[in-house]
Amino acid sequence: MHFQLAWRNIWRNPKRTVVIMTAIIIGVWSMIFLGALMRGISDGMVRNGIATLTGHIQVHHKGYRNDPVVENSMIDPEVVKTAMERVLPAGAQWASRVRVNAVANNARHTAGVTFVGIDPAREARISFIGKAVTEGRYLRDDDKYGIVAGKALVDKFETKLGRKIIMMSQDTDREIASRAFRIVGIFEAEMQSTEKQFIFVTKTAAQHMLKLENGISEISIILPDQEGVKQVADNLRAAVPSADYEVQTWRELLPLITAYLAIYDGFMYIWFIVVFIAMGFGIVNTTLMAVFERIREFGLFKALGMKPRWIIKEVLAESFFILLIGTAIGNVLSFLSVFALSGNGIDLSALASGLEFAGMSRIIYPAIYSHDVIVANLVVFILGLLVSVYPAVKAARFTPVEALTHT
Amino acid sequence: MNIVECADVKKTYQQGKIVVTALGGVSLSIEKGGFVALAGPSGSGKTTMLNIIGGLDSADSGRVTVNGSTLGKMNQSELASLRLHNIGFVFQAYNLIPVLSALENVEFVMLLQGVPPAERRERAKNILDDVGLEDTYNRRPAEMSGGQQQRVAVARAIVSDPAIVLADEPTANLDSKTGQGLLEMMKEMNEKKKVTFIFSTHDKMVMDYARRLVLIRDGLVAGDEIR
Ligand SMILES: Nc1ncnc2c1ncn2[C@@H]1O[C@H](COP(=O)(O)OP(=O)(O)O)[C@@H](O)[C@H]1O
Numbered sequence: 001m002h003f004q005l006a007w008r009n010i011w012r013n014p015k016r017t018v019v020i021m022t023a024i025i026i027g028v029w030s031m032i033f034l035g036a037l038m039r040g041i042s043d044g045m046v047r048n049g050i051a052t053l054t055g056h057i058q059v060h061h062k063g064y065r066n067d068p069v070v071e072n073s074m075i076d077p078e079v080v081k082t083a084m085e086r087v088l089p090a091g092a093q094w095a096s097r098v099r100v101n102a103v104a105n106n107a108r109h110t111a112g113v114t115f116v117g118i119d120p121a122r123e124a125r126i127s128f129i130g131k132a133v134t135e136g137r138y139l140r141d142d143d144k145y146g147i148v149a150g151k152a153l154v155d156k157f158e159t160k161l162g163r164k165i166i167m168m169s170q171d172t173d174r175e176i177a178s179r180a181f182r183i184v185g186i187f188e189a190e191m192q193s194t195e196k197q198f199i200f201v202t203k204t205a206a207q208h209m210l211k212l213e214n215g216i217s218e219i220s221i222i223l224p225d226q227e228g229v230k231q232v233a234d235n236l237r238a239a240v241p242s243a244d245y246e247v248q249t250w251r252e253l254l255p256l257i258t259a260y261l262a263i264y265d266g267f268m269y270i271w272f273i274v275v276f277i278a279m280g281f282g283i284v285n286t287t288l289m290a291v292f293e294r295i296r297e298f299g300l301f302k303a304l305g306m307k308p309r310w311i312i313k314e315v316l317a318e319s320f321f322i323l324l325i326g327t328a329i330g331n332v333l334s335f336l337s338v339f340a341l342s343g344n345g346i347d348l349s350a351l352a353s354g355l356e357f358a359g360m361s362r363i364i365y366p367a368i369y370s371h372d373v374i375v376a377n378l379v380v381f382i383l384g385l386l387v388s389v390y391p392a393v394k395a396a397r398f399t400p401v402e403a404l405t406h407t
Numbered sequence: 408m409n410i411v412e413c414a415d416v417k418k419t420y421q422q423g424k425i426v427v428t429a430l431g432g433v434s435l436s437i438e439k440g441g442f443v444a445l446a447g448p449s450g451s452g453k454t455t456m457l458n459i460i461g462g463l464d465s466a467d468s469g470r471v472t473v474n475g476s477t478l479g480k481m482n483q484s485e486l487a488s489l490r491l492h493n494i495g496f497v498f499q500a501y502n503l504i505p506v507l508s509a510l511e512n513v514e515f516v517m518l519l520q521g522v523p524p525a526e527r528r529e530r531a532k533n534i535l536d537d538v539g540l541e542d543t544y545n546r547r548p549a550e551m552s553g554g555q556q557q558r559v560a561v562a563r564a565i566v567s568d569p570a571i572v573l574a575d576e577p578t579a580n581l582d583s584k585t586g587q588g589l590l591e592m593m594k595e596m597n598e599k600k601k602v603t604f605i606f607s608t609h610d611k612m613v614m615d616y617a618r619r620l621v622l623i624r625d626g627l628v629a630g631d632e633i634r
C-alpha cells in the first residue's frame with residue numbers, strides 16, 4: 001500500500017509530474033545520446049589512427065622511432081617473425097613495411113612524403129590502404145615501378161593516373177637513391193593529410209631502390225581483440241632481443257589520441273554532473289512544492305502514529321517512481337536515437353577541413369558504452385534520491401499541531 | 408478504572424507579544440468506556456485539551472496519563488507509537504487521505520501497525536459495515552459526502568480497539584441531521600464495542616448525546632455532570 005500511496009500521489013498533479021519527468025527524460029537522453037556521440041567521435045579517432053598504418057602493435061629496430069632513417073632498419077627480421085609465430089594469438093594479422101622519409105617530385109612540384117613499401121596482400125588485411133583505392137588499382141606483388149598516391153597529392157601535383165612521379169631518398173650507402181614510378185592507383189582517405197603524406201610502392205621495389213635487401217622498417221600487427229593488446233605486446237617484447245628491437249602499442253604510438261581519450265572521459269563525467277545539477281534543482285523544487293501542498297496530510301499521518309522515518313520513505317517513494325519512469329523513457333529514447341543513426345552515422349563532410357584539424361572522422365557513428373549508460377543512470381537515480389531527502393525531511397519535521405491547523 | 412488522568416494541566420501560547428493562556432490548570436479523570444463531551448465556547452481550550460491528551464501537543468506543566476502511560480516522560484517516537492496503538496483521532500474535517508479509498512483509509516492504520524493484509528481487509532470491511540458504509544468501500548474521499556467521510560474517520564479511529572477515541576468537533580461541518588446520525592453511530596459503537604469516546608463541541612444538541620458533560624470555560628473546568 002505504501003507504493004500504491006506514492007504512485008497515486010504523484011498523479012494528483014499530473015501536469016507537474018509530467019513536467020518533471022520530461023526534464024528527467026531530456027536529461028537522461030542528453031547524457032546517454034550526447035555521450036554516445038562523444039564516444040563515437042573518439043572511437044572514430046582511434047579507428048582512424050589504427051588504420052592509418054599504426055595497427056595495434058608495432059615492432060621497430062631500436063632507434064627507428066627517434067630517427068626513422070634507413071640505417072635504423074631491421075636487417076634480419078626473421079627473429080621477430082619467429083617470435084610472432086609463438087606469441088600472437090590465432091587470428092592476428094601482421095605485415096612488414098619499408099618506411100622512410102622521401103621527396104616526391106614531378107616536372108612542376110616537389111613534396112616531402114612518407115614513402116612506404118608494402119606487401120600488398122598482407123597490408124590489405126591490416127590497414128586502410130587495401131580498400132582506399134578509388135581510381136586505378138591497388139598494388140600487385142609484381143609492380144616494380146607502380147605507385148599508389150593519395151588524391152590530394154595527385155591534385156596538388158596536377159598529375160593523374162599513368163603519369164610519373166620521381167621518388168628520392170637516402171639509401172643504405174648514404175647516397176641519394178632516386179627512381180621513377182608510374183601512378184597505377186589513387187587512394188582516398190578519411191583525412192586529406194593522409195592523402196598528402198603517404199605514397200605506396202611494393203616492398204620489393206622499395207628495398208631495391210634503397211639497397212635494403214631483406215631489411216624492413218617496421219612490422220605492424222592487428223589483433224582480433226583490442227582488449228588483449230597490452231598483454232600481447234608485453235609477451236612479444238619479452239620474446240625479441242631487447243637490445244635490437246622495440247615493441248609498442250597504439251597507445252604509445254598515438255600519444256595525442258591517448259591523451260584525447262583521457263580528456264573525453266573526464267569531460268563526459270563533467271557533462272553528466274552539469275546535466276544533473278540542472279535536473280536536480282527541478283527535482284528538489286517539484287518535490288518541495290508537492291510536500292508543502294500537503295502539510296495537512298503529513299499532520300494527519302503523524303496524528304495517526306506514523307513515524308518520521310515512514311514519512312521520509314513515503315516522499316522518497318514518490319521521487320523514486322518519477323525517477324524510475326523518467327530514466328526508463330530517457331534510456332529507451334536515447335537507444336532509439338543511437339539506433340536510428342547507427343546505419344549512416346552523422347555525416348560531417350561539409351565541415352571536413354575543420355574536423356580534420358581535430359583529428360576527427362568525417363562520419364560519426366554514435367557508440368553506446370554500457371559503462372557510460374550505467375554511470376548516467378546511477379548519477380540520475382542516486383543523486384535524484386539524495387536531493388529528494390531534503391523535502392522528505394521537511395515533510396517529516398512538521399509538528400502535528402502546526403500541520404493540522406495549517407489551511 | 409480511569410483511562411485518562413489529567414492533573415493541573417497548564418498550557419500557554421505565545422501570540423506575537425501576548426501570552427495566551429489556553430489551559431489554566433485542568434484536572435480531569437475519564438473512566439474507561441465513557442462517552443464524554445468537552446463542551447464550551449470557541450476559544451475555551453477544548454482543542455488544546457484533546458491535543459494534549461492525544462500527545463499531539465505537550466502541556467507546560469501538570470501531569471497527563473493515558474492508559475497507564477505518563478505522556479510527559481515520552482519522546483516523539485514513543486508518543487507516535489502510543490497514538491498508533493492506543494488513540495484514535497477524528498478531526499473536524501480533512502480526516503482522510505485523499506488518494507486512498509474508504510477501505511484503504513481504514514486499512515492504513517492497521518498497515519502501520521503491521522497487521523497482515525488479509526486480516527486488515529477483513530477487519531476494515533467489518534467496521535465499515537458497522538458504521539453503515541457497506542456500499543462505499545471503494546470510494547475516494549472526494550466521492551463521499553461529509554457525513555460519510557466522518558463515518559469513515561470514526562471507523563478508522565475504532566478499528567484497532569484503541570483505549571480512547573478523541574473527536575474534536577466531529578459534527579461541526581455537518582448539517583444537524585447528519586450530525587445526529589454520526590453521534591448515534593458513535594454512541595452505538597461506544598456501547599457495543601466499549602470504546603471510550605471523548606469529543607468536543609459547542610453545540611447544545613450534541614451535548615445531549617453525552618453521558619458525561621465536562622464544561623470548559625477560559626481554560627478551566629467550569630462544570631462536570633453525569634447524565
Ligand atoms: N497554536 C496556537 N498558537 C497560539 N494560540 C493558540 C494556538 N492554539 C490555540 N491557541 C489559543 O488558545 C486558546 C484556546 O484555543 P483552542 O484550544 O483552540 O480552543 P477551542 O478548541 O475551544 O476553540 C485560544 O485563545 C486560541 O487562540
Ligand SMILES: [Mg+2]
Nearest residue numbers: 453454455575
Ligand atoms: Mg477547537
